[in-house]
Amino acid sequence: MSISELSRRRFLQLGPGASAGLLIGCGSRELDTIASFATTREEQRFRNARLHIDTDGSINFIVPSTEMGQGVQTALTMLVAEEMDADWNRIQTTFAPYDPAFDNPSYFIQVTGGSNSVSSHWVKLRKLGAAARAMLVEAAAERWGVKPGECSVAGSIVSHPSGKSLGFGALAEAAAQLAPPDDPALKTPDQFRLIGRPVPRLDTPAKISGGAIYGIDVKLPGMLYATVAQSPVFGGKVASWDEAAAMAMPGVRKIVALEDGMAVVADSHWRALKALEALSIRFDDGPNADRNSEEFTRMLEASMQEMDKEPFPEAAQRLDVEYQAPFLAHQPLEPMNCTAQVTPTSCRLWVPTQNLHGAAVAAAEVTGLPRQEIEVNVTHLGGGFGRRLESDFVKQAVTVAKEVDQPVRLLWTREEDMQHDFYRPVTRARFQIALGADGTPEEWHTRIASPSSFQKVIADNFPEFSWLPVQALLGDVNMLAGLGTSFVQSNPFPYAVGKLRTEDEIMDIPVPNGSHRSVQHSFSGFCKEAAIDECAHAAGQDPLAYRRRLLAEEPRYLGVIDLVAEKADWGRPPPGRFQGLAVHRSFGTYVAEVAEISFAEDGSLRIHRIVCAVDCGVVVNPAIAESQVHGAVIWGLENTLRCEITIQGGRVEQSNFHDYEVLHLHEAPDVEVHFVPSAEPPTGLGEPGAPPVAAAVTNAIFAATGRRIRTLPLTRHGLSI
Amino acid sequence: MLTLNVNGQTMEVDVEPDTPLLWVLRETIGLAGTRFGCGQGLCGACTVHLDGVATRTCILPVSDVGTAEITTIEGLSADNSHPVQQAWTELDVPQCGYCQSGQIMAAAALLAENPLPSDSDIDAAMTNICRCGTYSRIRKGIHRAARLTERTQ
Ligand code: FES
Ligand code: FES
Numbered sequence: 001m002s003i004s005e006l007s008r009r010r011f012l013q014l015g016p017g018a019s020a021g022l023l024i025g026c027g028s029r030e031l032d033t034i035a036s037f038a039t040t041r042e043e044q045r046f047r048n049a050r051l052h053i054d055t056d057g058s059i060n061f062i063v064p065s066t067e068m069g070q071g072v073q074t075a076l077t078m079l080v081a082e083e084m085d086a087d088w089n090r091i092q093t094t095f096a097p098y099d100p101a102f103d104n105p106s107y108f109i110q111v112t113g114g115s116n117s118v119s120s121h122w123v124k125l126r127k128l129g130a131a132a133r134a135m136l137v138e139a140a141a142e143r144w145g146v147k148p149g150e151c152s153v154a155g156s157i158v159s160h161p162s163g164k165s166l167g168f169g170a171l172a173e174a175a176a177q178l179a180p181p182d183d184p185a186l187k188t189p190d191q192f193r194l195i196g197r198p199v200p201r202l203d204t205p206a207k208i209s210g211g212a213i214y215g216i217d218v219k220l221p222g223m224l225y226a227t228v229a230q231s232p233v234f235g236g237k238v239a240s241w242d243e244a245a246a247m248a249m250p251g252v253r254k255i256v257a258l259e260d261g262m263a264v265v266a267d268s269h270w271r272a273l274k275a276l277e278a279l280s281i282r283f284d285d286g287p288n289a290d291r292n293s294e295e296f297t298r299m300l301e302a303s304m305q306e307m308d309k310e311p312f313p314e315a316a317q318r319l320d321v322e323y324q325a326p327f328l329a330h331q332p333l334e335p336m337n338c339t340a341q342v343t344p345t346s347c348r349l350w351v352p353t354q355n356l357h358g359a360a361v362a363a364a365e366v367t368g369l370p371r372q373e374i375e376v377n378v379t380h381l382g383g384g385f386g387r388r389l390e391s392d393f394v395k396q397a398v399t400v401a402k403e404v405d406q407p408v409r410l411l412w413t414r415e416e417d418m419q420h421d422f423y424r425p426v427t428r429a430r431f432q433i434a435l436g437a438d439g440t441p442e443e444w445h446t447r448i449a450s451p452s453s454f455q456k457v458i459a460d461n462f463p464e465f466s467w468l469p470v471q472a473l474l475g476d477v478n479m480l481a482g483l484g485t486s487f488v489q490s491n492p493f494p495y496a497v498g499k500l501r502t503e504d505e506i507m508d509i510p511v512p513n514g515s516h517r518s519v520q521h522s523f524s525g526f527c528k529e530a531a532i533d534e535c536a537h538a539a540g541q542d543p544l545a546y547r548r549r550l551l552a553e554e555p556r557y558l559g560v561i562d563l564v565a566e567k568a569d570w571g572r573p574p575p576g577r578f579q580g581l582a583v584h585r586s587f588g589t590y591v592a593e594v595a596e597i598s599f600a601e602d603g604s605l606r607i608h609r610i611v612c613a614v615d616c617g618v619v620v621n622p623a624i625a626e627s628q629v630h631g632a633v634i635w636g637l638e639n640t641l642r643c644e645i646t647i648q649g650g651r652v653e654q655s656n657f658h659d660y661e662v663l664h665l666h667e668a669p670d671v672e673v674h675f676v677p678s679a680e681p682p683t684g685l686g687e688p689g690a691p692p693v694a695a696a697v698t699n700a701i702f703a704a705t706g707r708r709i710r711t712l713p714l715t716r717h718g719l720s721i
Numbered sequence: 722m723l724t725l726n727v728n729g730q731t732m733e734v735d736v737e738p739d740t741p742l743l744w745v746l747r748e749t750i751g752l753a754g755t756r757f758g759c760g761q762g763l764c765g766a767c768t769v770h771l772d773g774v775a776t777r778t779c780i781l782p783v784s785d786v787g788t789a790e791i792t793t794i795e796g797l798s799a800d801n802s803h804p805v806q807q808a809w810t811e812l813d814v815p816q817c818g819y820c821q822s823g824q825i826m827a828a829a830a831l832l833a834e835n836p837l838p839s840d841s842d843i844d845a846a847m848t849n850i851c852r853c854g855t856y857s858r859i860r861k862g863i864h865r866a867a868r869l870t871e872r873t874q
Contacts, residue, residue: 068817069815069816069817069818069853070816071816200810200813201813201815203815203818204809204810204813204814204815205801205810206818207815207818207821208801208806208809208810208814208815208818208821208825209754209794209795209801209806210752210753210754210755210793210794210795210822211754211795212818213753214756214819216753216756216757217747217753219751219753225748250737268736268740268744268748268749269744269748270736270737270740270741270744270748271737274737331852332817332819332852333756333758333764333766333817333819333820333850333851333852334756334758334817334819335757335758380817380818380819381817382756382817382818382819383817383819383852383853384817385852411757413760414758414759414760414761415760623813624813627813627816627853627855627858628816630854630857631816631853631854631855632854633854634854634856635854656759656760656761656763657759657761657763657764657850658761658763662850662852663854663856664848664850664856665843665844665847665848665849665851665856665859665860666844666845666847666848668854668856668857670857671857
C-alpha cells in the first residue's frame with residue numbers, strides 16, 4: 001500500500017478496471033439487504049461498494065472494520081471469500097473510508113470496538129459473498145444454457161460437469177447486469193474451505209517490510225508537522241506563553257491555542273518539538289490541583305459504607321470483602337496522531353482511529369461543515385485497545401489545520417499520551433455474601449463504585465442527543481457487566497446463587513476515563529472470580545468443583561472449565577507449584593484460565609504458564625484467534641502485576657515506559673490457548689482473554705500462601721516477578 | 722550538511738545536528754518503516770543497525786552517527802527474504818505490527834552476533850516493547866530464523 005492509495009483519488013479510481021466488472025454492496029442502513037450498484041454513478045458505486053470483481057479476475061474487498069492488530073482485515077475477508085469460493089490469492093483489501101455503508105451493523109455508526117467485528121458481520125458479509133457467487137454462477141449458467149444448480153465453484157472458477165469452466169473475471173461484466181438474490185443461501189459449516197483454517201494474515205508482508213502505512217507514516221505534499229502540550233493537571237488552562245521565542249526557532253510556522261494546551265506547527269517534527277519547549281507555556285492548574293489517588297480511594301471506600309453494617313446475622317457463614325483496581329493507561333505503541341487538511345469547504349483526514357464516526361463528528365464540530373462532508377481515511381492502527389475510540393487528537397489536528405494552508409500531521413509525544421489518556425477507571429466493589437450450611441451462596445450483594453464515561457461517549461458520538469441526561473436517568477448500564485442481571489447486560493452474573501442484589505454509584509473523579517481493552521470486565525472478571533474463590537475456600541471445597549456446581553445449568557461455562565482443567569492438569573500441579581482458576585464471559589465469549597505459579601527462594605513470584613480454554617463459537621481463524629487471546633492474557637497480566645496510573649496534584653505521575661512498566665519479552669510466561677469446538681455463531685475475541693487473568697493469578701497466590709489479594713496491582717503487596 | 726550512509730547509499734542531509742537520527746530517516750530521507758514509540762530509548766520501535774549493531778535512533782543525534790553504515794528495515798532485504806522476515810512470515814508474528822520493524826532489526830542483529838541463541842540469550846537481547854503481546858511468537862521466530870540460517874549455510 002502506498003500513500004496515494006489512502007487518498008480520495010484512490011478511493012474513486014480503482015484502476016483501469018474500475019468502470020467494468022461486478023460491484024456490489026450493502027444498502028446503507030438496511031442490514032442484510034443486498035443491492036447492486038452497477039448502474040449508479042461512479043462515485044456512488046465505489047463509495048457504497050463492499051466488493052469489486054474486476055474483469056481480470058482480481059477482487060477488491062472493502063474492509064468495514066479498522067485493523068489494529070486484531071486481524072479483522074484477514075478474518076472479515078475470509079467470510080466473504082468463503083461464500084464466494086474465491087481464489088484467496090486474487091483478493092486485495094482496502095480499508096473503508098467514512099461512509100454509512102460501512103457502519104458497524106450492531107452500533108449503527110462506523111466504529112470498531114467491543115470485540116464484535118466478526119460477530120456483527122458474520123451473516124452480513126457471508127451473504128455478500130454468497131450473493132456475488134450466485135450472480136457469477138447465474139451468468140455462467142446463462143452463457144452455457146445450463147441450470148445454475150448444476151454448476152460448482154472453486155478458486156474463483158465456475159465449472160459445469162460438461163467440462164465448461166469460466167473464471168470470475170470473464171463473468172464479472174455479465175454478472176453485473178443481473179439482479180442480486182434477496183437472500184442467498186449460506187454454506188453449512190461442513191462446507192467451509194477457509195473458515196476454521198489458520199489462513200496466513202493478509203497484513204503480515206507489509207508489516208515485516210516496514211511498508212505498512214500507519215497514521216504516523218502519512219506524508220502529503222507540503223505537509224507540516226505539529227505537536228502539542230496540554231495542561232498536565234486535568235481541567236487546567238494555558239496561562240501564558242512566549243510566542244516570540246517559539247516563532248524565532250527554525251522552521252516554525254504557527255502557534256495555535258487548543259482547549260487546554262498549545263500546538264506548534266513547523267516544517268519538521270523535531271523542530272516543532274524544540275519550538276514547543278521554547279514556547280515556555282505556563283499553565284493555570286485550575287480547580288483540581290490538589291486532587292490525588294489516596295483521596296479517590298477514600299471516596300470509593302466511603303461509597304462502600306452505604307451497604308449494610310451487619311449483613312446476614314443468621315447466615316451459617318458470611319463474607320464481607322472489598323476489591324479495588326486502579327486507573328490504567330492504554331498506551332498503544334503508535335502515539336496519538338492525525339493528519340488533516342482543511343479548506344473553507346472541505347476537511348480531509350488520514351487517521352488511525354477505531355471510530356471514523358467520532359472523528360467525523362469532531363471534525364464537523366470544529367469546521368462547521370456537515371458531518372457527511374468530512375472525508376475520513378483510515379490507516380493501519382499501531383494498536384487501539386479502546387484508546388482510539390476517542391477523537392480528542394482528531395479535534396486538535398483539525399483545529400490546527402484550519403489555521404494553515406497546508407495539510408498538517410499532528411503527533412503527540414509518549415509523555416502527552418501517558419498523561420492524557422482516557423484511563424480504565426479506578427473501581428471498587430464490595431461483596432456481602434451469605435453462605436448456607438452446604439457452602440452455597442444464599443445471598444450475594446454487590447456494590448460497585450467508579451467514575452463513568454457514559455455521558456461523554458454520548459456527547460462525543462451523538463452530539464444531537466447530548467442534552468439528554470442519559471447517565472443521570474439510567475446510570476451507567478455497563479458498570480455491572482458480569483456482576484448483574486439487568487436485561488441490557490449481555491454477559492450476566494452466571495452463578496446460581498440464592499438471591500442476587502446489586503447497586504452502583506457513579507463517582508465524580510476528575511480524571512478522563514474510557515474503554516480499556518475488555519472495559520468493565522477487566523475489573524468484574526477479577527473481583528467476581530476472586531470472591532467466588534473465597535466462597536469455595538470458606539465452604540472448604542475445591543474451587544473448580546465449587547464453580548461447576550454453581551454453573552450446572554450453564555453448559556458453555558462447564559465446557560471451558562472442563563477443558564482448562566484437563567489441559568492444565570487441575571489439582572495436580574508440579575511439585576512446588578500452585579494453581580488458580582478463573583472463568584469469565586465477556587463479549588459473548590467464555591474463557592477459563594488456570595495460572596500456574598511458584599515463589600522463588602528470594603520471594604519473587606514466578607508465573608510459569610497460563611492455560612486458557614475459550615468458547616467463542618466458530619473459530620474463524622485459529623491462528624489469529626490464538627494470538628488475540630494470548631495478547632489479551634499478556635495485557636491482563638501486566639495490569640495484574642504492576643501497571644498503575646496514579647494521580648498527585650491533579651495530574652498523572654507516570655510519563656513514559658520507565659515508570660509505566662508494561663510487560664517485556666523476558667517476563668512473558670507460556671500462554672496456552674485451547675478452543676472448545678463449536679458450531680455456534682462466533683463471538684468476541686480481542687478482549688475476552690484479559691478479564692480472567694488477575695483472579696487466576698491471585699487465586700493461585702492464595703493457594704500458595706493463604707494470602708488473599710484484593711487490590712491490584714501486586715506490587716502494592718510487595719509482590720513482583 | 723551531513724553525509725550519511727543509509728542502506729548502502731550515501732546521502733546528504735541538511736538538518737540541525739541535534740536532530741535524532743529517527744526523524745532524519747523518517748522525514749528527511751523518507752524511510753518511514755523505522756517507527757517512533759517513546760522518544761526516550763525505552764521501547765525499541767526506532768531500532769536500526771549501525772555497523773550491524775542494533776541501535777535506538779530516537780535518542781541518537783544525527784551528528785553522532787559519523788560514517789557508520791546505517792541499515793533500516795527497508796535495507797534488511799528487498800523482498801522479505803531475510804531469515805528473520807521468513808520466520809516472521811511463517812509464524813505470522815505481527816498483530817498491529819507497529820513494533821515489528823524494531824523487533825526484526827533487534828532480532829537480526831542478535832542472530833548476526835549469535836547464530837544459535839538460547840532462550841536466555843533472547844531474553845537478554847530482546848528488550849523491545851510490544852503492546853500487542855507478540856512476545857512468544859517473537860521468541861519462536863528467532864529460533865526458527867536461526868534454523869533457517871543454519872540450513873542455508
Ligand atoms: S522510540 Fe526509540 S526507543 Fe522508543
Ligand atoms: S505487534 Fe503491536 S506493538 Fe507489537
